[in-house]
Amino acid sequence: KAGVTQTPRYLIKTRGQQVTLSCSPISGHRSVSWYQQTPGQGLQFLFEYFSETQRNKGNFPGRFSGRQFSNSRSEMNVSTLELGDSALYLCASSSRVAGDTQYFGPGTRLTVL
Amino acid sequence: DQQVKQNSPSLSVQEGRISILNCDYTNSMFDYFLWYKKYPAEGPTFLISISSIKDKNEDGRFTVFLNKSAKHLSLHIVPSQPGDSAVYFCAASRSGGSNYKLTFGKGTLLTVNP
Numbered sequence: 001k002a003g004v005t006q007t008p009r010y011l012i013k014t015r016g017q018q019v020t021l022s023c024s025p026i027s028g029h030r031s032v033s034w035y036q037q038t039p040g041q042g043l044q045f046l047f048e049y050f051s052e053t054q055r056n057k058g059n060f061p062g063r064f065s066g067r068q069f070s071n072s073r074s075e076m077n078v079s080t081l082e083l084g085d086s087a088l089y090l091c092a093s094s095s096r097v098a099g100d101t102q103y104f105g106p107g108t109r110l111t112v113l
Numbered sequence: 114d115q116q117v118k119q120n121s122p123s124l125s126v127q128e129g130r131i132s133i134l135n136c137d138y139t140n141s142m143f144d145y146f147l148w149y150k151k152y153p154a155e156g157p158t159f160l161i162s163i164s165s166i167k168d169k170n171e172d173g174r175f176t177v178f179l180n181k182s183a184k185h186l187s188l189h190i191v192p193s194q195p196g197d198s199a200v201y202f203c204a205a206s207r208s209g210g211s212n213y214k215l216t217f218g219k220g221t222l223l224t225v226n227p
Binding site for chain 2: 004031033035041042043044045048050055056058090092094096101102103104105106107
């Protein structure tokens, strides 16, 4: 079974630009969660999508948004990029069946200059 | 406000010995706890979990202990192997794990020396 894939793996942007990251979950998984990892704050939850609906949301500004498509693939968008948005963005998929856990992709490394 | 804390940024042990990684939490609503391992350039990999109705869960060389009164959990790796060298994250959630919002600690870098 193929794992969680994220594209692109690396991205360099400048302040003020916007960026879209993509995540393809494990086949059959309908839940996709996004996390931001930075050296100072560690891994922080952004949001979770299930069946194309946002189910959970973390404490991030509205510049961070996401969506999920009918095939469960998810995109995350960050508008008006700031230097502090430089981070590793991880997505995780789950079947949302009791006892299952979240399986992470390799992440997208975003650098904002 | 850091609700899940891993106070040791790093830990070094000899191959074959026990590794003990610690984690403390402050939110009494957390009732499901997980450990993930992360290698550089890869996403975190799930290791083991424990529900608050238990105080111990074992899976091979990995055992997680939960002390609810102290709001403390620990991961024991016995025996430690060089391939276990990685960053270990403790995570917690509410609603018995059916809530998919995980709150992570900042991680502990484990180095197992041959």
